[in-house]
Amino acid sequence: xxxxxxxxxxxxxxxxxxxxxxxxxxxxxxxxxxxxxxxxxxxxxxxxxxxxxxxxxxxxxxxxxxxxxxxxxxxxxxxxxxxxxxxxxxxxxxxxxx
Numbered sequence: 401x402x403x404x405x406x407x408x409x410x411x412x413x414x415x416x417x418x419x420x421x422x423x424x425x426x427x428x429x430x431x432x433x434x435x436x437x438x439x440x441x442x443x444x445x446x447x448x449x450x451x452x453x454x455x456x457x458x459x460x461x462x463x464x465x466x467x468x469x470x471x472x473x474x475x476x477x478x479x480x481x482x483x484x485x486x487x488x489x490x491x492x493x494x495x496x497x498x
Contacts (some may be wrong), residue, residue, distance in 0.1 A: 408462050411477050415458035415484065422448055422455070422488045429495050440498040444491045451487030454480045 426448060462477035 407472075407474050411462050411474070411481060412459045415455045415481050418481070418485050418488060419452060419455045422452055422491075425488070425492050425495075438498075440494065444494050444498075447487050447491040447494070451484045451491065454484035454487065458484070 429444075458477045458480050461473050461480055464473050466472065
């Protein structure tokens with residue numbers, strides 16, 4: 401089945417937007433503050449970095465050449481986008497609650 405028109409551009413821009421939200425979160429949260437890190441801080445950073453990796457892979461996944469027409473990688477890119485969004489927002493939620 402063919403991907404909807406604009407799906408590739410939409411996925412790429414959505415992943416870039418969420419990447420920017422994650423970067424703003426890290427800047428506001430204070431990644432570079434002086435003092436010791438707690439285990440919760442390390443977990444938040446790890447979740448955020450894995451979320452960045454998932455979001456950064458979306459454009460690569462969705463624009464990967466395919467062998468046959470109709471085998472777009474849109475579904476895999478959507479899953480990577482969803483994973484990245486969930487991890488970024490989970491790290492934001494954890495930083496607020498801890």
